[in-house]
Each structure stands twice: as structure tokens, then as C-alpha cells.
């Protein structure tokens with residue numbers, strides 16, 4: 182009764198925004214979806230995805246691009262996939278950057294001595310062995326910096342952008358990250374000697390959150406780090422009270438020559454159209470803090486589980502289901518871009534590209550990007566997820582690693598899930614196994630598997 186009621190509510194909701202397909206779209210039998218869901222939520226695969234991720238994240242730890250830990254993780258998963266008997270397990274080499282953090286610290290010297298909570302940003306240069314001691318200018322925006330450009334000379338500029346994260350837990354990320362990414366060069370343009378930016382975090386327990394930054398070649402490269410939300414606000418209050426602020430910053434960060442990295446690939450071949458593909462993916466690299474559990478160990482592991490479930494049930498869709506675990510997403514989709522270049526000829530035969538990189542919390546459904554015709558097909562498949570209450574379909578579905586395909590017209594999808602706390606942990610020491618829930622990870626894997634199989638088993642490629 183409960184299920185019937187839910188089905189009605191969700192169907193009516195979806196009818197409001199999308200007209201129901203009139204043509205007879207034949208999707209995979211509900212029976213297959215039910216078996217996939219049963220296996221991963223109740224059967225032999227219950228808890229396996231979380232278990233695999235915990236073993237990886239505990240044993241190998243975080244997997245920074247260019248670090249040996251990322252290569253170890255690839256080998257670990259590759260061995261396990263081969264041992265399991267998955268098909269076409271192989272790596273594809275890519276060239277990836279090798280940034281190293283080294284030691285780093287920031288000391289508040291005035292108006293009192295205190296340790297500041299910082300994390301150097303990926304790509305940043307270091308301070309040199311003597312460090313940098315300077316007074317501070319705090320600004321909330323680039324407009325404010327431009328208005329006070331003269332005051333920034335020889336100072337450390339602190340960017341403290343404000344955003345209502347409660348109101349828009351995901352929507353604040355972009356506007357705040359603009360300062361993490363570009364702050365150093367904007368500050369350098371005004372003659373600053375270093376740049377600190379407020380962490381892009383929805384909640385904080387004095388935790389700095391790292392991430393990638395980049396330099397505008399027109400200006401000198403100055404060191405860049407993120408600062409905890411609390412410390413950024415404290416520095417702003419000092420300035421408001423006209424108290425002079427001085428900081429000592431020391432960072433050993435440097436970029437070494439590029440190294441070889443690996444995208445890891447495995448498949449369950451299609452029965453009748455093995456030349457056509459559904460791609461499921463996540464990135465295996467992470468930042469060098471925490472365990473990279475949520476970003477993006479979880480997305481990588483549910484994508485692997487899709488193949489494990491099909492293999493365990495000896496189910497083959499018409500088309501090939503391919504899992505790709507990307508290398509070096511965190512420095513700008515580096516491995517995925519090279520994959521796209523090498524596989525561009527597959528644009529016509531790629532039915533959909535799916536990437537889970539926004540958490541594997543309690544799943545709600547799918548975020549989808551494609552034509553309205555394709556969306557109708559997705560809507561039809563979504564009915565097979567009513568039993569686990571994960572049948573929402575909303576517009577979205579981009580991802581750094583799949584965007585090159587989506588830009589070429591291939592439909593794209595990501596997991597819709599209750600990721601309201603994603604940016605509380607993202608790129609911080611808090612991104613550890615404890616943020617994930619094994620039951621929810623199983624449900625997320627179920628959603629991923631049902632869509633991957635059902636789309637791979639359609640009579641035609643998804644419409645474009």
C-alpha cells in the first residue's frame with residue numbers, strides 16, 4: 182500500500198514537468214532491475230561496495246594525482262577486478278601533473294600569536310625557505326580588491342567571500358571557488374606577496390578545504406592557500422577594528438615534472454551490440470587530505486559494483502557496460518580529457534556517459550542531461566526504482582570527467598542524492614569513511630546499476 186501510494190505521488194510529480202512517452206519504449210524487464218536491487222541491498226553484495234572502499238581508503242589512504250598512492254590504488258582495483266573475472270580489464274596511460282605539498286604552516290603574529298588553519302592549494306608555488314612575513318588586507322570580493330588595489334602592495338591578501346550556504350548548499354560552491362582558483366593572480370596584479378582564501382565549505386570545525394588553483398601567466402606566481410572559515414572571519418574582524426594584522430606563511434609546495442597516470446577500464450560486453458557502450462564512472466584520485474572517501478572513492482566504487490552485479494548474475498545487456506575510473510580529476514579532468522581525445526571516435530556509439538562525483542549519500546534518483554526525447558526514456562526507466570524510492574529525474578548530470586562527451590551531444594547523468602553536507606567534508610581532512618553509510622552506498626549502487634543496465638539493453642541508443 183505504501184509503495185503504491187509512493188508510486189502515484191512520484192508519477193504525478195513527474196507528469197507535471199514531463200509529458201509521458203506515448204511511443205512504446207521497451208526498457209529492460211522490471212525483473213532484471215529487481216534482481217540487481219535485491220542482490221546489492223539484501224543479497225551477497227550487501228555492504229560489499231562500502232567494504233571495498235574502506236579497505237582501499239584505510240590501506241592506501243588519499244590518492245593525490247602524481248603520488249605513488251594513486252598508482253597503488255589503480256593496481257589494487259585492477260587486481261580485484263581481474264580476480265573477479267570482469268572483462269577487458271586494462272589501464273590506459275595518461276600524462277598527469279605532479280604537485281607536492283611539502284611542509285606548510287601559517288602563523289598569526291599580530292595582533293596575537295596563533296596558528297592559522299590553512300591548506301596549500303593545488304598548483305601553488307611555495308614561499309621559499311625563509312617564508313613570507315607580511316601585513317594583511319582582507320577583502321570580500323574582486324570589486325573590493327580593485328577599489329583597494331594600492332593597499333594590497335607587499336601584503337598578504339585574504340579573500341573572504343560571503344555566501345548563504347544554508348540557503349543553497351551546492352550553489353555557493355562556484356561563486357566561492359572563484360576566489361580559490363583566481364585569487365592569487367588578482368592579488369598579484371595589485372602587488373600582493375601571497376593569497377589566502379576562505380574555504381569553500383558549507384560547515385566548518387576550523388577545517389581548511391583545499392582544491393585546485395591556477396595562475397594567470399600575466400602576473401607573478403605568488404603562494405596560495407585556503408584558510409578555515411573561522412579564521413577568515415576572525416581576520417576580517419581584526420581589520421574592521423583597525424587592528425593591524427601580520428602573518429608568517431611557510432609553504433614548500435612545488436610542481437615537479439609530469440608523470441604517467443592510468444585510467445582504469447573494465448567491461449561487461451554487450452550480447453548483440455558490443456560495439457555500443459554505456460559508460461559508468463568516478464575518479465580514483467583525490468586530494469591528499471582525509472581519505473578521499475566521498476570525493477570520489479564512493480563514485481568510483483559504485484561504478485565498479487555495476488559490473489560486479491551484472492557479472493555475478495551472469496546478465497549481459499545488448500550493449501557493453503564499461504566502467505572507467507578516471508585519473509587526476511582534481512587537477513581539472515586531466516585523465517578524462519586524454520581519454521576523450523583517444524576515444525572520440527566512440528561519440529556516435531556512446532549511449533550515455535554517467536559520472537558519480539557529488540556523493541553517494543541516500544540516493545533520490547538521477548540528474549540527467551539530454552534531449553526531452555531521451556529524458557522521456559529515462560523517466561520510463563525511473564519507474565523501476567520506485568521500490569527503493571529513488572525514482573526522481575531532474576535536469577543536471579554534468580561532471581568534469583564526462584563533460585567533453587556531453588558537449589558533443591552524448592547524454593550525461595549523475596547520481597541525485599541527499600548530498601546537502603557534501604561541501605562540509607569536500608577536499609578536507611573530514612572526507613573519511615565515517616561520512617558514508619553502507620546502506621545508502623548500496624542503494625546508490627542499485628540506482629547506478631539499474632540505469633546502466635536498462636539503458637544498455639534498450640532497443641536503440643538513447644535519442645540525441
Ligand SMILES: *[C@@H]1O[C@H](CO)[C@@H](O)[C@H](O)[C@H]1NC(C)=O
Nearest residue numbers: 245247248249250280281469
Ligand atoms: C606521496 O605522498 C606522501 C604523503 O604526503 C609523500 O610523503 C610522498 O613524498 C609523495 N610522493 C610523491 C612521489 O609525490
Ligand SMILES: *[C@@H]1O[C@H](CO)[C@@H](O)[C@H](O)[C@H]1NC(C)=O
Nearest residue numbers: 418419420421422423424425
Ligand atoms: C577605523 O579607521 C577608520 C579610518 O581611520 C575610521 O573611520 C573608523 O572609525 C575606524 N574604526 C574603528 C572601529 O575604530
Ligand SMILES: *[C@@H]1O[C@H](CO)[C@@H](O)[C@H](O)[C@H]1NC(C)=O
Nearest residue numbers: 453454455456457529530531
Ligand atoms: C554496431 O554494430 C551493429 C551491427 O554490426 C550496427 O548495426 C550498428 O550500427 C553499430 N553501431 C554503431 C553506433 O555504429
Ligand SMILES: *[C@@H]1O[C@H](CO)[C@@H](O)[C@H](O)[C@H]1NC(C)=O
Nearest residue numbers: 183187545569570571572573
Ligand atoms: C522518499 O523520498 C522522499 C524524498 O524524495 C522522502 O521525502 C520520503 O520520506 C521518502 N520515503 C521513504 C519511505 O523513504
Ligand SMILES: *[C@@H]1O[C@H](CO)[C@@H](O)[C@H](O)[C@H]1NC(C)=O
Nearest residue numbers: 543617618619620621622624
Ligand atoms: C544508514 O542509512 C539508513 C537508511 O538509508 C539508516 O536506516 C541507518 O540508520 C543509517 N545508519 C547510520 C549508522 O547512520
Ligand SMILES: [Zn+2]
Nearest residue numbers: 476477510538
Ligand atoms: Zn571529485
